[in-house]
Amino acid sequence: MPIVDDNALDKPLTSTASTGLIARWQNIPLYARIVIALVLGVMVGLMLGSEAAVLAVPGKLVLRLLGALAPPLILAAIVHTFMTTHLGGPLAMRLPRLLLLNTLVAILVGLTVANAIQPGQGAGLTPPSQHEESSRTTNPLATFLENVPKSLLGPLSDDGKVIGVIFIAVAFGMALRKERERPLGTVGHLVELFLESLIKILHWIIAVVPFAVFGIVASIVGTEGFAPFKALGIFVLSVLLALAIQAAYYLIRIRFGSWVRPGELLRGGRDALVMAFSTASSTATMPVTYAALKDRVGLREQSASMGALVGANFNNDGTALYEAMAALFIAQMIGMDLTVQQQVMVVLTSIIASVGAAGIPEAGLVTMTMVFTAVGLPVQYIPVLLTVDWFLDRCRTAINVMGDMNVSCLLDGKQKD
DSSP states (O other): OOOOOTTGGGSOSOOSOOOSHHHHHHHSOHHHHHHHHHHHHHHHHHHHGGGGGGGHHHHHHHHHHHHHHHHHHHHHHHHHHHHHOOOOSTHHHHHHHHHHHHHHHHHHHHHHHHHHHOTTTTOOOOOTHHHHHHHHHHOHHHHHHHTSOSSSSGGGSTTOOHHHHHHHHHHHHHHTGGGTTOOOOSHHHHHHHHHHHHHHHHHHHHHTHHHHHHHHHHHHHHHHOSHHHHHHHHHHHHHHHHHHHHHHHHHHHHHHHSSSOHHHHHHHTHHHHHHHHHHOOHHHHHHHHHHIIIIIIOOOHHHHHIIIIIHHHHOOHHHHHHHHHHHHHHHHHTTOOOOHHHHHHHHHHHHHHHHTGGGSTTHHHHHHHHHHHHTTOOGGGHHHHHHHHHHHHHHHHHHHHHHHHHHHHHHHOSSOO
16 A cells, blocks of 8 residues: 555645745644644634634535545545455454454444543534525625535536536546556556545645634634633543543553563554654554564564554554544534434444545544534534644554554464464
8 A cells, every 4th residue: 555644744735945925834734734723713703703604614615625535535545455455364364353343442432431521512513504594695605615516426427517527627637647647557556546646636625724724713713702612622631531541451452362561562662652643644653663563572573564564554443533532522512412323323434434544644534524424413613623633633643553553462362482
């Protein structure tokens, strides 16, 4: 699977030397741009008051584009992962069971903590339906938004809108301009080209995510006040508690299911955990994780490679946990009760979305749109989460890597050869 750095968006989108304002803005890391957008959004929201509601429309546009891109992107990532991942030997039979169990436990931990603490309770966000009718009649941007495709293949159906087809054609035409002479010898090459094209388009969309954060934050502050953002502090603490419980689960499983002692694993794998936290990229951390497990912890080569290299493409427990909690948090903020069936749908969607997410930049943002859509949650409030996501992303990436270590240790067994 092609390695895509989750932090690639923290770098300039072009290598051309330029001193212009746009180039300087692009040189700022993505998380810093989001923080700047947050501060400006609060200021503008306070100044404009209820009139700031119109600024939410550009944010809705960005999230609608993400929602349209997410399903084919996850599809391509999963297909490519299964086509290129080499599984073999007796350990390959145990690996899927371990990965599925870890992910299920992570999601159930997240849902349990979110249901128990209810961090979004009392935030008092107004459901979007109460604002949309007035915005459609007064805001031409809302009319434009209606013509943006909700799904990649939607405009190609009989009742599709022509402008949606134009959107898709222009996006793929620009993404494939430099690939027009690229030879395609196998089906794998075609899938890889499709995935790379989608990721290139995703980079363009996420580059304007700070503007979506600015608009949504200004709109919420102007119309709802600061109550939703006070709830974010409780949400952050809730996520950290859930991640800590998941980490404890890993260490207990290692203690009773492997010859490795938890303390030895933490000492031997600390470089990988620190790198995961600092880079927010489990993909970039893979070689460090493998080397730590093999050389410092002393696992067999096959166990270390199956967990660290193969598992990293399928094992995103921290991300799945976070998305489950995020769905309940937003539902609580807008006063929407998710039924048991809907929470089961959150579990299933999170599992499926997390399988191929390791190679997608800002994977949590992409897959979250799928989880929200599956249970009917408004995706327009995702930018509220982005104000703290830059920190939580690092925390859940460390848990993703710890999950890979857990799998490797369990695969190595209770006896050290």
